[in-house]
Amino acid sequence: MPALSLRDIGVLPPPPPPPGGPTYTAPPPVYVASPPPATMINPFVAIAMGVNKTQSIAFAAVFGVLTLLLAVRFARGVGKHRMVYAFLIIIGAMRVATFVFRYFVATTKPTASSFQAILIASGVLLVAGFLFIVEAIMQLLWDWFCTVRNLSIPGRTTKNMNRSRHWLLVVISTLGIVGAVLQITSISKGDKATFNTAKHLRLASGALFIALCFALIALTIVVALLPVLRPEPVTKWPMIAVLVISTAGLMLESVYRVWAAAAPTGWATTQNAVDVMIVLPEGLIMLFAIFLGLDDLGQVAFVCSPRKPATQPVEQQEEPAVSDSTLAQPATTRKRGLTVSASRDEFEEISLHKVGSKHDDFSSVDVTDASREPSH
Numbered sequence: 001m002p003a004l005s006l007r008d009i010g011v012l013p014p015p016p017p018p019p020g021g022p023t024y025t026a027p028p029p030v031y032v033a034s035p036p037p038a039t040m041i042n043p044f045v046a047i048a049m050g051v052n053k054t055q056s057i058a059f060a061a062v063f064g065v066l067t068l069l070l071a072v073r074f075a076r077g078v079g080k081h082r083m084v085y086a087f088l089i090i091i092g093a094m095r096v097a098t099f100v101f102r103y104f105v106a107t108t109k110p111t112a113s114s115f116q117a118i119l120i121a122s123g124v125l126l127v128a129g130f131l132f133i134v135e136a137i138m139q140l141l142w143d144w145f146c147t148v149r150n151l152s153i154p155g156r157t158t159k160n161m162n163r164s165r166h167w168l169l170v171v172i173s174t175l176g177i178v179g180a181v182l183q184i185t186s187i188s189k190g191d192k193a194t195f196n197t198a199k200h201l202r203l204a205s206g207a208l209f210i211a212l213c214f215a216l217i218a219l220t221i222v223v224a225l226l227p228v229l230r231p232e233p234v235t236k237w238p239m240i241a242v243l244v245i246s247t248a249g250l251m252l253e254s255v256y257r258v259w260a261a262a263a264p265t266g267w268a269t270t271q272n273a274v275d276v277m278i279v280l281p282e283g284l285i286m287l288f289a290i291f292l293g294l295d296d297l298g299q300v301a302f303v304c305s306p307r308k309p310a311t312q313p314v315e316q317q318e319e320p321a322v323s324d325s326t327l328a329q330p331a332t333t334r335k336r337g338l339t340v341s342a343s344r345d346e347f348e349e350i351s352l353h354k355v356g357s358k359h360d361d362f363s364s365v366d367v368t369d370a371s372r373e374p375s376h
Contacts, residue, residue: 050270051106059279060099066286067092073290081143081294083162087136088289091282094129098122120184124177126278130253131173133282134212137246138165140294141216144239145223147297150230172212176205176257199261206257213251220244230298238300242288249281 067089074085101122108115139162146153153161179201186194220243228234256277267273293303 050272051102052271053103053106055271055275056099056103056106059275060096060103062283063092063095063099066283066290067096069290070286081140081297084136084140084143084294085289087132087139088286091129091132091136092286094125094132095279095282098125098129101125120181123180126274127176127180127257128173130209130250130257131169133285134209134250135166135169137216137243137250137285140246140297141219141223141243144243144297145219147230148223148226148228148234148236172205172208174205175201175208176261179205179261202261203258206254206261209254209257210251213247213254216247216250217244220247232298234298235300238292239297242292242300246281246285246288249284252277253281 070085070089070092074082074089101118104118105115105122108118142161145151179198182198182201183195186192186198220240224236224240228236256273260273291303293301
């Protein structure tokens with residue numbers, strides 16, 4: 001077999017054809033599969049853009065401390081609002097796991113076999129944990145409404161309401177999770193139609209959460225305008241502030257979900273966006289639950305501040321002092337036309353001894369008919 005020259009392996013161009021000889025025909029081009037369009041971006045890869053190892057460790061520690069403090073409050077007793085604290089403890093534990101997985105995302109090479117699994121786990125935890133904090137605020141609003149209106153709901157009715165509310169939030173949150181997973185599978189298959197359908201599912205999930213937050217703010221205002229039926233005093237403004245600020249923070253996080261689905265590139269996918277639009281609202285709501293006494297929603301105050309009594313005691317009016325000169329004077333009362341006169345000692349004796357008979361003994365008292373004139 002003759003040795004291959006440089007022209008044969010394509011290093012040097014082929015020699016020019018001889019005059020009048022056959023022309024050179026170039027080999028057919030090799031077609032390589034083109035990458036997916038720029039709009040088809042893995043949503044979990046977008047969420048993982050700009051992940052910072054130091055911030056991930058710091059936020060995992062912060063949420064760990066907040067969850068521990070919430071657990072202590074829950075164990076010491078939080079009245080009839082235990083479900084609110086239970087939801088907040090769940091979201092706190094999920095946020096610790098979220099930032100632990102984000103730390104592994106930042107330290108794992110994208111070419112590693114476990115990278116995609118870690119990426120999906122961190123993204124699902126980041127998206128799915130939102131429903132628990134929304135459910136906590138909805139439960140808090142319902143408890144406040146029952147407090148203001150002095151309502152007592154039967155246990156079976158309460159269970160049915162809680163179950164319906166939970167499944168509603170699960171369905172809304174599942175739309176976003178399924179949409180994100182479908183986007184991953186459609187990217188690997190190059191199916192743009194499925195990718196756009198999954199994107200619309202994510203947008204619908206975020207839009208429904210925004211509408212739900214608007215409804216919660218409106219219901220808070222409605223409850224604030226209702227007359228108070230509870231016999232004990234109710235101070236509305238602390239709970240109004242807590243509910244409005246918390247719901248506004250949840251709306252900010254809902255806007256983040258829509259923004260990240262509509263624009264998978266840009267500031268919405270950076271670590272700063274996660275800090276401002278997820279960590280800040282959820283951390284603030286947890287601080288409210290830790291440092292505010294929510295045992296009595298009618299009298300919300302800081303845990304360390306003294307609580308006012310439920311009812312104010314009626315001040316007793318002091319009787320005017322009686323001088324000795326007044327007591328020394330004969331006391332005179334009128335009863336059925338009779339004038340009764342008594343000296344100081346005799347008056348005290350009559351006052352201390354109450355006689356149940358109709359015929360009172362006034363032998364020691366000078367009784368004079370008031371209708372007669374005194375004799376001269």
